[in-house]
Amino acid sequence: MMEQDHMQHEFEEDTQRGKYLTFKLVNEHYGIEIKYVIEIIGLQPITIVPELPDYMQGIINLRGKIIPVMDVRLRFKKPFREYNDRTCVVVVDIDDITIGLIVDSVSEVLEIPETEIVSPTELNKGYSSKYIKGIGKSGGDVKLILDCATLMQEQDMGSLSMNV
Numbered sequence: 001m002m003e004q005d006h007m008q009h010e011f012e013e014d015t016q017r018g019k020y021l022t023f024k025l026v027n028e029h030y031g032i033e034i035k036y037v038i039e040i041i042g043l044q045p046i047t048i049v050p051e052l053p054d055y056m057q058g059i060i061n062l063r064g065k066i067i068p069v070m071d072v073r074l075r076f077k078k079p080f081r082e083y084n085d086r087t088c089v090v091v092v093d094i095d096d097i098t099i100g101l102i103v104d105s106v107s108e109v110l111e112i113p114e115t116e117i118v119s120p121t122e123l124n125k126g127y128s129s130k131y132i133k134g135i136g137k138s139g140g141d142v143k144l145i146l147d148c149a150t151l152m153q154e155q156d157m158g159s160l161s162m163n164v
Contacts, residue, residue: 018114020136022107022143023090026078029107031136031143036092040106043087060089060100067091069100075151076131094148101151110143112136117145 020031021040044060046069052058055074059066069089074080086105091098117134133147 023103024105029143031145038091071102
């Protein structure tokens with residue numbers, strides 16, 4: 001039985017490999033590994049929590065589970081934009097921390113082979129973004145692949161997950 005579970009897990013990993021949920025932020029297209037994505041929801045009422053960093057919008061109640069929500073625009077030091085009917089919350093789970101990422105709009109799930117992903121440092125030695133782990137080429141487009149672990153590793157994220 002245990003072996004079957006292991007095989008099932010391996011199969012799931014395999015079917016998710018190279019697949020990215022793509023979304024738009026300002027005028028850029030980003031991708032996030034599909035294995036981290038739990039679901040995509042519309043904007044929910046957000047409860048403000050005092051003394052959080054400005055990019056943390058607060059918390060939402062998702063079917064009885066309290067999860068923090070981060071405005072990815074603000075996280076990347078982009079100007080705030082009023083939320084609209086295209087604004088989505090991408091609920092992700094990284095290292096057993098569940099968080100909602102507020103994005104301008106979700107595009108599609110794309111398969112980007114590893115051979116079509118380059119390191120940001122390969123393109124421009126002076127360019128560096130700790131949140132971008134790769135640049136994926138898809139057709140004529142470019143998708144910035146997010147490094148979810150780095151997005152979540154900041155000091156304040158650890159304290160937030162303990163407080164919620």
